[in-house]
Amino acid sequence: MSNHIEYIKGRLDEVSPTHCLVKWKHASVYLAAGTVKSCCHNFYSNKKSTINDSNLAFHDTEKDQKIREELLQGQKPKECDFCWNNEKTGSYSDRLFWSSLSFMRDFVDEVAEHQSPKALSPSWLEINFSPKCQLRCAYCGPEVSSAWKKEVDEFGPYKTDPYNGAIDYLIRENRNPYEESGRDEFREAFWSWFAEIYLGIRQITITGGEPLLSEDFDKLLEWIDANPHPELQLSINTNLSLPAPVWDKYVQKFKRLRSEGKFRNLFVHPSLDTWGEQAEYIRYGLKLPLLKKNVESYLKENIGDLVFSCTLNCMSLPKLIDFWQYVYQLKKEFPHQYISSTSEPLLFPDFMRVSVLPPSFIKYVDEILEFLESQGEVFSDHEKNGLRRVRTLMEQGENPEFHVKQKKNFYTYFKEYDRRKKTNFLLTFPEMHEFWKECQALCEPSKSP
Numbered sequence: 001m002s003n004h005i006e007y008i009k010g011r012l013d014e015v016s017p018t019h020c021l022v023k024w025k026h027a028s029v030y031l032a033a034g035t036v037k038s039c040c041h042n043f044y045s046n047k048k049s050t051i052n053d054s055n056l057a058f059h060d061t062e063k064d065q066k067i068r069e070e071l072l073q074g075q076k077p078k079e080c081d082f083c084w085n086n087e088k089t090g091s092y093s094d095r096l097f098w099s100s101l102s103f104m105r106d107f108v109d110e111v112a113e114h115q116s117p118k119a120l121s122p123s124w125l126e127i128n129f130s131p132k133c134q135l136r137c138a139y140c141g142p143e144v145s146s147a148w149k150k151e152v153d154e155f156g157p158y159k160t161d162p163y164n165g166a167i168d169y170l171i172r173e174n175r176n177p178y179e180e181s182g183r184d185e186f187r188e189a190f191w192s193w194f195a196e197i198y199l200g201i202r203q204i205t206i207t208g209g210e211p212l213l214s215e216d217f218d219k220l221l222e223w224i225d226a227n228p229h230p231e232l233q234l235s236i237n238t239n240l241s242l243p244a245p246v247w248d249k250y251v252q253k254f255k256r257l258r259s260e261g262k263f264r265n266l267f268v269h270p271s272l273d274t275w276g277e278q279a280e281y282i283r284y285g286l287k288l289p290l291l292k293k294n295v296e297s298y299l300k301e302n303i304g305d306l307v308f309s310c311t312l313n314c315m316s317l318p319k320l321i322d323f324w325q326y327v328y329q330l331k332k333e334f335p336h337q338y339i340s341s342t343s344e345p346l347l348f349p350d351f352m353r354v355s356v357l358p359p360s361f362i363k364y365v366d367e368i369l370e371f372l373e374s375q376g377e378v379f380s381d382h383e384k385n386g387l388r389r390v391r392t393l394m395e396q397g398e399n400p401e402f403h404v405k406q407k408k409n410f411y412t413y414f415k416e417y418d419r420r421k422k423t424n425f426l427l428t429f430p431e432m433h434e435f436w437k438e439c440q441a442l443c444e445p446s447k448s449p
């Protein structure tokens with residue numbers, strides 16, 4: 001992998017020191033909200049109102065063109081701070097990592113020759129069809145979870161600083177996925193643009209909400225069935241907490257499409273951030289036994305790869321070793337399939353970052369790294385590097401003044417979370433008792449011992 005990154009870095013440098021393939025060859029579309037963006041780290045822009053503007057492609061905006069202009073000139077646009085901050089620490093940023101993936105890398109000549117701030121037809125398309133979701137994960141929100149929206153409608157947003165879960169800004173910025181006006185026109189425009197670009201796409205990533213609850217996901221599978229694309233890779237992010245008969249129906253469908261050569265490869269990405277009841281607390285509504293059953297029925301059919309999407313937040317650490325032992329068991333049980341996990345550090349809400357924890361929690365990451373290293377070739381450098389990156393963030397910690405605010409928000413949020421969901425933080429996370437007390441003392445000094 002690092003060979004690909006070094007190669008692509010050299011090729012990007014020939015254009016400019018900040019050049020990035022993602023900004024030209026990627027598009028994300030949120031169908032229900034009528035919004036688009038050209039990198040996961042940038043903000044969505046509303047497109048519903050400008051959808052008939054023939055000066056711009058379906059997925060392009062003037063704001064994105066300005067960012068591309070800056071990248072071509074070797075500048076560092078603010079919208080890409082995520083990457084510049086990473087590069088400052090000497091790590092590979094997503095600019096380099098994503099650009100090095102085959103479905104981006106293969107287009108390096110096309111982008112280099114293009115030399116224009118206009119978007120190109122995407123080779124990597126991410127689609128979020130709908131916010132429909134049955135889970136209310138702690139770090140999620142009403143923008144992408146209808147169950148979260150229902151909770152906020154009933155109880156209001158969480159009174160952290162700033163409020164968590166408010167949706168006024170979505171309405172103000174005209175990107176509210178629950179607003180129906182203009183949605184049908186946008187949806188129609190999307191499907192007709194999709195038909196035009198389909199054969200140039202190499203990777204489709206489906207996200208949500210829970211994508212398997214959306215009718216448009218079925219429509220996508222019908223499209224693929226009717227329009228074979230032997231180079232297409234399909235990647236599905238799912239909470240995998242669907243009843244087994246629903247999931248099994250999809251497994252059988254994937255199996256048929258794959259055996260008939262309708263696409264090249266399938267990646268299923270179950271979201272899971274740690275193990276046991278701690279995992280079920282963080283991803284509220286997750287049923288771990290059901291997820292395990294669904295993972296097994298998928299792997300038994302041997303129709304695609306499995307990569308857990310592990311979003312590491314401060315509550316993930318105490319039981320994370322159990323999660324990695326589960327990944328290990330799966331690798332042993334299904335040796336001919338690609339099974340892996342990411343370790344993506346959570347950035348927002350900032351009070352749930354791993355870096356809010358005291359340094360004593362680094363021992364959990366060290367324990368896992370030791371376990372992975374003791375298994376020889378079973379775990380890849382990529383898997384270990386993800387955890388090393390998390391460790392570095394924990395060592396760096398937070399700015400002391402900001403850290404106080406984060407700890408206050410942490411306590412305010414989870415005290416209310418427990419009230420609304422009838423959960424119990426302290427019983428679920430006994431390893432975080434001291435941290436909880438420290439946060440509580442900042443909010444309720446009179447209750448501290």
Ligand code: SF4
Nearest residue numbers: 020039041080083095
């Ligand atoms: S945030 Fe990073 S990956 Fe995204 S467009 Fe900017 S440089 Fe590329």
